[in-house]
Amino acid sequence: MAAVLEPSQNGHFNIDAFMETEQSKDLLRLTTAGSVDDGKSTLIGRMLHDARGAYEDQLKSASRGGQIDFALLTDGLRAEREQGITIDVAYRYFATPKRKFILADTPGHEQYTRNMATGASTAELAIILCDAARGLTTQSRRHAYIAALLGIPQFVIAVNKMDLVDFRQEVFNKIRDEFSPFLQNASAHDPYFLPLSALKGDNVVERSRRMPWFTGPSLLEYLESVDTRGHSFEAPFRMAVQGVLRPDQTFRGYTGQIASGVIRPGDEVLALPSGRRSKVRRIVTYDGDLEVGFPPLSVTLTLEDEIDIGRGDMIAAGEPPQRARTFESTMVWFDTRPLDPARHYLVKHASHVVPAHVEAVRHRLNVVSLDTEPASSLSMNEVGVVRIATSRDLFIDRYADNRLTGSFILIDRETNSTAAAGMILSRARNTGENAADRLARLVRGFVPTDALLNLPLDDALAAAELRKRLEGVWDD
Amino acid sequence: MAWKISHLQALEAESIHIIREVAAEFQRPVMLYSIGKDSSVMVRLAQKAFHPGPIPFPLLHVDTTYKFKEMITFRDNFAAELGLNLIVHSNTAALEAGANPFRLGTERCCGLLKTQSLLDGLREGNFDAAFGGARRDEEKSRAKERIFSFRDRLGQWDPKNQRPELWNIFNSRVEPGESIRVFPLSNWTELDVWQYIHVENIPIVPLYLAKPRRMLVRGNSLILPELDFVQPQPGDKFETVKCRMRSLGCSPCTGAIRSDADTVPKIIAELVAVRKSERENRVIDHDREGSMELKKREGYF
Numbered sequence: 001m002a003a004v005l006e007p008s009q010n011g012h013f014n015i016d017a018f019m020e021t022e023q024s025k026d027l028l029r030l031t032t033a034g035s036v037d038d039g040k041s042t043l044i045g046r047m048l049h050d051a052r053g054a055y056e057d058q059l060k061s062a063s064r065g066g067q068i069d070f071a072l073l074t075d076g077l078r079a080e081r082e083q084g085i086t087i088d089v090a091y092r093y094f095a096t097p098k099r100k101f102i103l104a105d106t107p108g109h110e111q112y113t114r115n116m117a118t119g120a121s122t123a124e125l126a127i128i129l130c131d132a133a134r135g136l137t138t139q140s141r142r143h144a145y146i147a148a149l150l151g152i153p154q155f156v157i158a159v160n161k162m163d164l165v166d167f168r169q170e171v172f173n174k175i176r177d178e179f180s181p182f183l184q185n186a187s188a189h190d191p192y193f194l195p196l197s198a199l200k201g202d203n204v205v206e207r208s209r210r211m212p213w214f215t216g217p218s219l220l221e222y223l224e225s226v227d228t229r230g231h232s233f234e235a236p237f238r239m240a241v242q243g244v245l246r247p248d249q250t251f252r253g254y255t256g257q258i259a260s261g262v263i264r265p266g267d268e269v270l271a272l273p274s275g276r277r278s279k280v281r282r283i284v285t286y287d288g289d290l291e292v293g294f295p296p297l298s299v300t301l302t303l304e305d306e307i308d309i310g311r312g313d314m315i316a317a318g319e320p321p322q323r324a325r326t327f328e329s330t331m332v333w334f335d336t337r338p339l340d341p342a343r344h345y346l347v348k349h350a351s352h353v354v355p356a357h358v359e360a361v362r363h364r365l366n367v368v369s370l371d372t373e374p375a376s377s378l379s380m381n382e383v384g385v386v387r388i389a390t391s392r393d394l395f396i397d398r399y400a401d402n403r404l405t406g407s408f409i410l411i412d413r414e415t416n417s418t419a420a421a422g423m424i425l426s427r428a429r430n431t432g433e434n435a436a437d438r439l440a441r442l443v444r445g446f447v448p449t450d451a452l453l454n455l456p457l458d459d460a461l462a463a464a465e466l467r468k469r470l471e472g473v474w475d476d
Numbered sequence: 477m478a479w480k481i482s483h484l485q486a487l488e489a490e491s492i493h494i495i496r497e498v499a500a501e502f503q504r505p506v507m508l509y510s511i512g513k514d515s516s517v518m519v520r521l522a523q524k525a526f527h528p529g530p531i532p533f534p535l536l537h538v539d540t541t542y543k544f545k546e547m548i549t550f551r552d553n554f555a556a557e558l559g560l561n562l563i564v565h566s567n568t569a570a571l572e573a574g575a576n577p578f579r580l581g582t583e584r585c586c587g588l589l590k591t592q593s594l595l596d597g598l599r600e601g602n603f604d605a606a607f608g609g610a611r612r613d614e615e616k617s618r619a620k621e622r623i624f625s626f627r628d629r630l631g632q633w634d635p636k637n638q639r640p641e642l643w644n645i646f647n648s649r650v651e652p653g654e655s656i657r658v659f660p661l662s663n664w665t666e667l668d669v670w671q672y673i674h675v676e677n678i679p680i681v682p683l684y685l686a687k688p689r690r691m692l693v694r695g696n697s698l699i700l701p702e703l704d705f706v707q708p709q710p711g712d713k714f715e716t717v718k719c720r721m722r723s724l725g726c727s728p729c730t731g732a733i734r735s736d737a738d739t740v741p742k743i744i745a746e747l748v749a750v751r752k753s754e755r756e757n758r759v760i761d762h763d764r765e766g767s768m769e770l771k772k773r774e775g776y777f
Contacts, residue, residue: 015741026480090619090620093663121643253528297481298489298490298493334640349645404644416647418639
């Protein structure tokens with residue numbers, strides 16, 4: 001692990017060879033969560049140090065009496081230096097010969113659940129810390145639950161401080177056996193349980209010699225090799241339109257970052273909300289047109305037909321997203337001001353900002369027991385399921401299917417604060433003014449209403465068309 | 477089926493997304509342009525975000541008038557070649573009163589010529605969003621900075637009152653007088669920036685490249701004596717040293733490093749070998765521990 005970045009051989013630096021190696025590295029975004037005492041800062045400090053993510057002068061200022069205090073490497077702000085705790089999400093950067101890493105380092109204690117959700121939202125992997133000496137804590141459970149809630153596909157359960165329990169296998173096994181059913185229930189699948197000592201360095205970078213009973217890869221080895229491909233390539237194409245570029249009369253392009261799916265010139269796409277179809281003419285970038293576009297590239301699409309498309313619209317292909325004005329969502333509440341169904345909020349979903357309110361609070365989730373509890377509101381750092389109603393149509397996917405078109409933030413209209421984050425569960429039933437519902441109302445009595453709900457969009461558009469034709473006959 | 481993209485492509489895509497969001501959601505965005513390598517990268521990303529159209533917002537340079545001469549030459553050529561709408565703002569009142577780092581001390585000088593001048597420049601332009609090239613890997617207090625960093629009416633930053641940021645969704649709601657600082661390079665490291673400059677062939681100020689320069693040597697510091705008020709003190713000596721700047725600022729307050737790196741690849745090689753953070757040679761950061769956080773609370777970028 002010593003040779004982290006060694007581009008020069010015999011004193012000669014070959015930039016092309018070096019860049020080739022560098023360009024072959026992909027990016028893994030991960031998050032850690034841990035409480036004040038379970039050694040998270042020490043673990044991260046050691047990873048930064050051993051993967052050379054820390055600079056000499058930073059190491060020097062983290063030294064106390066000749067010894068590096070790894071925790072000091074990562075504690076940034078004065079307030080937390082004074083309190084000796086980390087109080088906000090901090091981002092760390094390090095690299096190995098195989099990968100570059102962006103680590104969202106989030107604090108552990110109860111009142112900062114919101115920071116954990118923030119760090120987890122962009123992560124592909126979560127490291128959950130447990131303290132071998134103290135056993136499984138509610139904090140570790142909560143961290144795992146929130147990471148799973150935010151849809152992180154990969155989990156490492158780092159059982160730290162093994163040195164304090166003489167590296168005994170039964171301690172590790174006990175925590176693993178106790179934690180596994182919880183993780184299963186929280187939908188944190190295939191977690192990698194790993195015994196380590198951040199302080200002594202066991203199983204962080206090098207495999208530990210003091211735990212011969214454990215044969216799995218070290219933490220860094222695992223991070224280097226874990227498969228990070230999400231399912232965003234296989235999902236249907238989605239691009240929220242950020243803006244329209246019209247530098248002259250001949251060019252009209254729609255800018256956006258591809259959220260999911262693969263697109264090529266000639267592919268048929270659907271523009272929403274208009275429902276108009278066209279074909280992709282070009283995938284334009286500064287570096288030339290692309291033959292294929294895929295996530296997470298930022299591109300500009302031009303289409304074969306002149307269609308009215310603007311910011312906030314969605315360009316989609318394949319199975320279309322659902323048109324919805326009301327939907328069920330899991331929410332993580334951030335604001336000091338609790339959820340208030342009478343309050344005006346804004347939903348920002350993809351590139352679309354619309355007025356909204358919370359129609360109903362279904363229940364609160366106890367993130368430790370995983371039980372649901374009755375609730376009429378949500379307070380800061382609470383998680384619950386609610387029904388949101390928006391004043392205009394959104395085009396949504398389930399968060400489980402698409403992390404970018406299935407997520408939104410809730411903004412308090414009065415204070416402008418980001419009040420909550422939402423992960424969409426489904427379009428609400430029996431509500432909303434979508435085409436299928438209108439038709440259902442119109443032909444009530446002739447067709448069972450249930451048959452018209454949750455129609456795929458194509459059918460919904462057909463239904464709307466049908467409604468138009470029926471209007472003259474049945475409109476009341 | 478998966479097309480793999482490099483970390484640089486991933487970072488570029490993220491930055492372009494951020495820049496486009498700001499252009500769409502704010503009334504009067506501006507890009508702070510410091511002439512340094514990070515600014516050069518940021519401008520390239522803005523070009524990419526709106527290609528084939530022009531960059532739809534102006535650039536603002538807060539000029540202390542104590543910048544290296546080569547920086548100003550570079551700035552003017554760069555803006556002319558790219559057809560950028562560049563605004564230059566200085567705190568002329570403080571300068572006329574004789575503000576300089578030797579009379580006032582580094583901290584107060586920065587406060588007037590950088591922080592105050594920046595806030596004035598933003599207010600005069602009525603800008604509600606300002607892009608900055610800061611990166612989270614630069615300094616510990618920046619590791620926690622949001623990509624959209626909320627500033628109150630006085631331009632102040634409150635580390636405890638920042639908006640949570642999830643996924644790639646940014647809350648750009650501000651009241652009149654409030655603003656957002658936006659850091660599209662948040663997730664880039666210094667090595668990423670240099671690699672991108674190399675791959676994209678982005679122009680940089682020649683001061684970044686090593687060459688023999690006549691320097692004022694003061695202890696471990698190498699100062700380029702460009703200004704009249706930079707005078708040798710007892711123990712100082714003039715020496716021709718092969719050196720370069722690792723970051724660019726005001727000539728009296730920015731130290732050079734001894735280096736043979738006279739090309740971008742050599743800088744990258746040096747960066748991989750030398751394990752010191754780039755701000756180490758910035759004299760200003762040694763004022764007192766945690767000084768960057770203090771400056772930021774007061775509105776410094």
